[in-house]
Amino acid sequence: MLRSYFIVAVRNILRSKTYSIINIFGLSLGVACCLLLSLYILDELSYDKHHDRVEDIFRITSHFKSEKGLDDLATCSPPIAWGIKDEVPEIVSVTRMVNPPGVALNLFRYNDNSFYEPDGLLADSTLFDIFKYQFLEGNPKKCLVEANSVVITERLARKIFGDKPALNNLVFISQGGPSGNFKVTGVLKDTPSHSYFNANFFISMTSDGWAAYMRSPQANGEWAGQNFVPSFVRLKPNSNKEEVVRKMNQVFLKYGADDMKALGLTKTLGLEPLQDIYLKSEIGQSPRIIYIYVIASIAGFILLIACINFMNLSTAKATKRAAEIGLRKMMGAYRSSLIYQILGEAMVIVLISILFSVLLVQLALPYFNQVTGKAILITSSNGIFFGAALVAITITTGLLAGSYPAFYLSSFEPAKVLKGKLMLGNATSLLRRSLVVFQFVIAIALVCGMIIIGKQLTYMQQSNLGFDSSAKIVLPLRTKDAQDQYTSLVKSLSAEASIKSVSGADYIPGTFIWNDFAVYKDGGNMDQAILHRVDRVDHGYIELLGIHMPAVHSPITANRMEKET
16 A cells, blocks of 8 residues: 555656646755754754763853942953862862963964964863863873973874874974973874864963963962953762852852952852853853754744645645545545545655755755854764754654645545535635745745844944054064064064054954053042053054044043952
């Protein structure tokens, strides 16, 4: 019987070629869009899932309260992580990772090869006790213990050393402060695993430069301020998070109460699960999980539109199949067998559409990655999900798209059909019109959303930044020798006819400024202070960037605060 159903389904598809092509094309396009968005969602959900016992890894957060309101930071003061480790028994290990403030690019030099590399972090020797990385060279337990040691990625090792071993070689690295040679003590395998922090190299916290500042009394003795250090803890299995947070804050008050009083604020510590940081963290941003819900809804609506289109076409073609249904009923066919047959025909069309949709996904994936900034590939890691998604979409779409036509067509009365008196009821027409209206509402809503998002992106790209960024070139001076030659460089560049003006600054426009001080009016106190970011600039900087400076005259008392809050 199944063979008979299949043969009849194929014959009906071939008999109505135009109808079948429209149905197959519509479903293929809808399923392909749904699959692409599903792959995007899977990629987003995979962040920080590869670490061992990831459920026990947490990030230390800082929550501030003052007269001006509340503020949350995903970082804390330099001594907090190690300060709480020995006094909170539930904590197994701690580590800190610091992206040197104001350093977007790091200078590398090996022999005659010099280049800039982004994403370099200072890290404690316990980094690999908490986070899982695969080592090609080196010992993860010892690689960040020595001073001036560096662990690099496989890609960076090939860039510097080619096919030669990287271990124990010396590489010159400058991160904007004191520079020097660093010994390569480890090489990490390049993996597709996603993490909210991606580093091209890790420098030991016992090194010179920025690491030396981390060990200085100015930073390491400050418990309330200097909140620029991402810190992580690994707890014992099944530890009570709330109890750990309570103990952490007891230790913090023990050492940091005086610092908080001096700064005029209240600070409490918290723990944020590592696996929630990328999608669910609300610190400094809207949770990305909201966008996942929106994308999942869009994928569902696109598939629903395709199914509605299939249902409408099937019911519109109902009169052409009325005689067939009537004859089958006259020959003794049960309604249930007719339902199975029509559902089977829908499943055949869906299966063909699924095959075409897989081809469309493969063709569209490179362009999809270009638009989304992803590097999604169908591999063994996501192949099971992709196959399961195909099966789920096939069954769901087949039943959803074929159920109404199956029940509708099988309800025809043989006598009326054979006498030519079949009339499509008002209820059927009303349902079809309702489905069409619903289909257009969804389509119009999606198109309007796309237009709004497009206009927002255009606004972001064309809005006034507060300075003129056109025809500007930035020359980073990372080494002490280069910085000492700044005056000579300005004179040489200014002498060039093609260069209109030259100036300098500590920070590139648009990057985060770490230098700050707090100011308040005469007679006020630190509770009313307003934090100001300070960028040291050279003569002509304002004119070079075309920054408008409104005249402001207000007598204030400045209380310089070197501490970060």
